[in-house]
Amino acid sequence: AQSVAQPEDQVNVAEGNPLTVKCTYSVSGNPYLFWYVQYPNRGLQFLLKYITGDNLVKGSYGFEAEFNKSQTSFHLKKPSALVSDSALYFCAVRRSSNTGKLIFGQGTTLQVKP
Amino acid sequence: DTAVSQTPKYLVTQMGNDKSIKCEQNLGHDTMYWYKQDSKKFLKIMFSYNNKELIINETVPNRFSPKSPDKAHLNLHINSLELGDSAVYFCASSQEGQDLYYGYTFGSGTRLTVV
Numbered sequence: 001a002q003s004v005a006q007p008e009d010q011v012n013v014a015e016g017n018p019l020t021v022k023c024t025y026s027v028s029g030n031p032y033l034f035w036y037v038q039y040p041n042r043g044l045q046f047l048l049k050y051i052t053g054d055n056l057v058k059g060s061y062g063f064e065a066e067f068n069k070s071q072t073s074f075h076l077k078k079p080s081a082l083v084s085d086s087a088l089y090f091c092a093v094r095r096s097s098n099t100g101k102l103i104f105g106q107g108t109t110l111q112v113k114p
Numbered sequence: 115d116t117a118v119s120q121t122p123k124y125l126v127t128q129m130g131n132d133k134s135i136k137c138e139q140n141l142g143h144d145t146m147y148w149y150k151q152d153s154k155k156f157l158k159i160m161f162s163y164n165n166k167e168l169i170i171n172e173t174v175p176n177r178f179s180p181k182s183p184d185k186a187h188l189n190l191h192i193n194s195l196e197l198g199d200s201a202v203y204f205c206a207s208s209q210e211g212q213d214l215y216y217g218y219t220f221g222s223g224t225r226l227t228v229v
Contacts, residue, residue, distance in 0.1 A: 034217060043118070043204055044157075046217025088155060101170055102218065104149075104157040 023091030
């Protein structure tokens with residue numbers, strides 16, 4: 001079975017500081033990993049993905065994520081947080097052999113304070 | 115033009131009623147999904163259709179029945195609504211073979227409240 005864990009319900013950072021939102025996964029075979037963001041009263045928006053290759057992947061709005069196979073982690077990072085980054089962030093995983101079935105973590109609320 | 119549109123945006127109804135939520139995508143995608151987001155923001159897949167064919171059917175009560183009249187539409191009908199059905203329901207779409215690169219496109223959700 002596939003699963004995703006986001007250990008923090010909420011992450012608070014000050015504007016301008018680096019941010020990290022944690023994600024660990026469990027999947028048999030090679031994982032495809034994703035981050036999505038949800039702004040209030042909106043649907044989810046795709047941020048970035050890891051399929052294969054370089055462990056550091058870059059996505060929208062200056063976000064990046066690092067794939068660590070030994071730690072089965074895919075943490076989301078940004079060097080300098082903006083107040084507008086405040087939102088709900090979801091990590092998701094899909095087995096490489098399992099077309100379409102994207103499993104989401106429980107979400108982490110990011111609060112960036114001015 | 116909204117890429118994935120859901121109607122209605124809000125739905126308040128009494129227990130025991132039957133209701134439908136509609137979803138349409140104008141992206142030309144061949145796969146559509148229904149996800150349920152509960153009060154704790156947890157997202158769980160319910161159904162997926164590829165070219166009108168059901169490919170994912172998670173453990174969902176029989177009261178929930180998806181229907182895909184064509185690949186641009188995926189509707190969700192719910193019979194005998196219960197309090198526990200209160201949630202935000204998200205429709206999403208993707209193109210098989212491209213979803214890894216472009217992800218899913220989500221609608222803005224339908225907030226269902228059962229009273």
